[in-house]
Amino acid sequence: MRKRSLLILLILATLTGCTIIPGMHVSPFANQSSIEMPVGGNNETLLKKLNIQTITAQKIIELEKNVNNRSLGANNAANLYFDYRIGSKTVKGTPVSKDYKQYLVGPRDILNITVWEHPELTIPAGEFRSAETAGNVVGEDGTFFYPYAGIVTAAGRTVEEIRAELTEKLSKYIEQIQLDVRVTSYRSQRVYVVGEVKQPGIQLVKDIPLTVLEAINSAGGVKADTADQRNVTLTRDGKTYSINLLSLYEGGDITQNIMLKHGDVLNVADNNFNKIFVLGETTIGGSNSARSRSLFMNKGRMTLAEALSDAGGVNQETSDAARIFVFRSGVNKPEIFHLDAKSPDALLLADRFPLQPHDVVYVDRAEGIRWNQIIAQIQPTITLLNIFDGSLKVQPFLAQ
Template sequence: MIASSFSNSLVGKPGALAGILALWLSVFLPGCSLTPGMDMKRGSDISDATVPVMKDGKLVKEKVKIVPITADLIIERENARLQDASKLTLPSSEAGPGPYRVGPHDRLQITVWDHPELNDPGGEKILPELAGKVVQDDGTIFYPYVGTVHVADKTVSEIRDLLSEGLSKYFKKVKLDVRVLSFEAHKVAVVGEVKHPGVQSMVDTPLNVAEAISRAGGVTAEADLSHVTLSRGEKLYPINLQALYEQGNNGQNLQLMDGDVLNVPDRYHSKVFVTGEVGRQQALQIHKGKMTLAQALSESNGVDFNTSNTEEIYVIRAGQTKPEIFQLDGESPDAMILAEQFSLQPHDIVFVGTAGVTQWSRVLNQLLPSSFSQVMTRGAFYGF
């Protein structure tokens, strides 16, 4: 009621309106810098706030340098990425797997020709799961005439020679054959976003990453193929299945070994976040392991040119040890080319700054009652 009466009393008095407006500006304008809302420090190459940064194994507080996105930066980052990839030593550089070596719990079928008494009693009537000789935990089997034989870590040909030598002391012209009925000694685990996660037995043919994924029924729709990991002993190796499937990069198709754990993660954490003066603020899923700054802005319905300051397009990369902030000047003619070539990483935050006039408009909307806004509108009509 008071505000309404006050505004009505000033109608037709431009001088009074001008004085009142000047008074309000002098009171509230200095406080604009304190109004809530996200903003970056203009005209500075250092962030306003201090953040935790890892240095010499310890977390310390520092301000983050704001790095302009330029062609030189993109070239430098891409060359560093390629150099790091070339330095990465994957298990594929090691000697490939040789013939299958028998281990505990494997089931062996031993056939001695012309001597059926040495073979499985009952012959074909024995159930397959009960046939043959099971390798004991200590890596041995017992065989008639030969006795206890250590077969663990030996190939079937080596076992055949060993048994033939033992039986030749009792029989002439021994003809003997050995084969693995059940492979139980060497196993790998395939976990994560596959249709049938679990443990897989290794057989007498080499098992690689692609085969193991296929045995597990393939990946699910939520799988992140770009960040698969192989755990071997105390080491963790990154594997890019996307590059294997789409680019034929066989360097990613590693041969698996006993005890390996292959983990296919989900895509849930592979997101970037777009906020600020864009058409739609949202979290975006990184598709097939790659998203550029231009794609992120486009999928967010672009930059709002009515309210944004296109000189202030930021990529905030928190990181675990080294936070980074990058700035793209959208006013530059080559800005969109640079944006298309600047690759984002999971958890990046894309922030588009607000134009000064938009900030001032929002301050007025927050601080001034609607009736006084009407006064200013009328004052504008009268020309002050």
């Protein structure tokens, strides 16, 4: 009997001293991370252990300042994640806004020129005539030919400037000439709208200014379920700018409604990057018994309470509600947050705690559950020892 007891104690000591018990847990008295993380600052990267920050009302007020600032400023956390996502640095903010100028004619545009009281100089338009056959096409060199005026330069000029030159040249042949110049087909300037819009493709820049909002609306709008409306890219002249559509839609931030120009590429990214990972002791509803899952953020926003709720809530039997953590691997400033939700009142804080893309929410396991797992692992050994010990006791009786 004594030997059996010593053997059981030896097994217990071995199990509790090793990492044989599966799963993760956070040290109950830790106030720092157990590993070092790269932290950026002063143009250098340092390795530091992170302080575990308690989620309080004051901490939430500090975090909400960044969330409510929906425009992607130079220090906005969402912009840092966006840089990480596309693998390069974006230009912080938006391109310099310029006053609208009249449309400048370019190659492949088609002009309609009307000389009043001189129909022989006007190409007649008809019901079955296309714009190409009913107008003057600007050539690739930016010029077009007109009777009695010769070669006229059109590229880079407004219709008023073209009209003035034609009037000057034709007035040598026609007294008190009156003529009009209009663009009947805009074909020289293009903008490309791609990504998570309903009708991606090419959009032509016309005499009416084409803005980000108008371009997206002309493309059928964004795909609400898959578009990342906070991180839209505008590529112009070799530089990539970040645009926050939510700031425009919900906050009326007109600085995000940039006027587009020829060659711009407007890309509405997908929402696959905006995920929250929930690990640990949560309960997934239905027949799905998995204890980890990824959640998509709605319009790039989600609170800690929403993440826990979508994961089925904390497991009342196995979780330690006093030990809920949020791990945030920021590009230059990783952070760890801790919420003590043992009292349901703490869920009010959780409902105000704003998560960021790729945050990891972890619900720790109750200490008693680990002990129960230890017992469950050594139970077969104890049973075997009992059987073996019992067989030894009855063998002498059988021998007699």
